Amino acid sequence: MRLGVLDIGSNTGHLLVVDAHGGAAPLPASSFKQPLRLAEHLVAADDASPGTPGTLVSAAGIDALAGFTAEAMRVAEDQGCEEILAFATSAVRDSTNADAVLEEVRARTGVAIEVLSGEDEARLTFLAVRRWFGWSAGRLAVFDIGGGSLEIAGGADEAPEVAWSLPIGAARLARAHFADPVTGAPGTPLEEDRVREVRKVVRAEIARDAGRLLRGGAPDRAVATSKTFRSLARICGAAASGEGPLVPRSLPLAELRPWVPKLAAMTIEELGQLPGVSPGRAHQVVPGALVAEACMDLFGLTALEICPWALREGVILERLDQLSVLDDA
Numbered sequence: 001m002r003l004g005v006l007d008i009g010s011n012t013g014h015l016l017v018v019d020a021h022g023g024a025a026p027l028p029a030s031s032f033k034q035p036l037r038l039a040e041h042l043v044a045a046d047d048a049s050p051g052t053p054g055t056l057v058s059a060a061g062i063d064a065l066a067g068f069t070a071e072a073m074r075v076a077e078d079q080g081c082e083e084i085l086a087f088a089t090s091a092v093r094d095s096t097n098a099d100a101v102l103e104e105v106r107a108r109t110g111v112a113i114e115v116l117s118g119e120d121e122a123r124l125t126f127l128a129v130r131r132w133f134g135w136s137a138g139r140l141a142v143f144d145i146g147g148g149s150l151e152i153a154g155g156a157d158e159a160p161e162v163a164w165s166l167p168i169g170a171a172r173l174a175r176a177h178f179a180d181p182v183t184g185a186p187g188t189p190l191e192e193d194r195v196r197e198v199r200k201v202v203r204a205e206i207a208r209d210a211g212r213l214l215r216g217g218a219p220d221r222a223v224a225t226s227k228t229f230r231s232l233a234r235i236c237g238a239a240a241s242g243e244g245p246l247v248p249r250s251l252p253l254a255e256l257r258p259w260v261p262k263l264a265a266m267t268i269e270e271l272g273q274l275p276g277v278s279p280g281r282a283h284q285v286v287p288g289a290l291v292a293e294a295c296m297d298l299f300g301l302t303a304l305e306i307c308p309w310a311l312r313e314g315v316i317l318e319r320l321d322q323l324s325v326l327d328d329a
Helices: 059-078 100-108 118-133 170-178 192-208 227-235 255-263 270-273 279-298 311-328
Strands: 002-008 014-019 027-035 042-044 055-057 084-089 140-144 150-153 162-166 221-225 250-252 305-306
Touching: 002 059, 002 311, 014 059, 014 311, 027 100, 055 059, 059 084, 059 100, 084 140, 084 311, 100 118, 118 140, 118 150, 118 162, 118 221, 118 311, 140 227, 140 279, 150 279, 170 192, 192 250, 192 255, 192 279, 221 227, 221 279, 227 250, 227 305, 250 255, 255 279, 270 279, 279 305
Parallel strands: 002 084, 140 221, 221 305
Antiparallel strands: 002 014, 014 027, 042 055, 140 150, 150 162, 250 305
């Protein structure tokens, strides 16, 4: 069957159309995406609705989300999709007006978007990695840096033994710690003291629950997914995406560590010219590198293998598993 997966992330809205059936790898047929940057459309609640705590998706963010969703549905229809699996992650999940945002999008487009919990996001990403590497990978540790959050999961089965989410995504950190407080523009090159402070924040956040993964023992395979990890691996010498998904890629800690101060000293323009880095995400490279380095340091890993499958594939695989059970019933 032809499935459409509508992924509303903190950075990007992405419709992935795949041809899929049980027992086979989902085959990408079409891709449509736009830079929504919902993490940057979060405003203090007091600015939008006095007396309400937390953060809200702004009116501009709602308009961008509804517009993208409507256009994505037209693409899905043109591509002959039989079913659409629509979900949102950290930026919507963490906003206090999430229900109102999704109801507004549903009213404008007819699309019901499900909000994934951080644990489900980590669990489904783990499922995708397990299916990609197979049982011979043994015990897995999986890390995924998104725009709004970091997901961590580990275990020896298809369902992880531990899975959790932390609010230290690359876009969130860039906006909270490195952006100009007036203009919101990234302030690069970055001050050494500011980088050190963010490094401290990131490591304390990860270390707080690190024992959940460490108690299971050393993983047989440590794996990373997401655009941020792929970009960092490319900077450190991994093969370009044009060489195909089957080429092994990794992010070695020994290669990444000396890059961190060099990245912090670069301008946004220089960062955007690095291999694997898109100009629209250049401001997220340094916070992403700090999170990646911390993951390897705190969990005693010398490198992370890069998996081309991630959350979207996990959502597809779980849906195929559900359909297979229905067919057998």
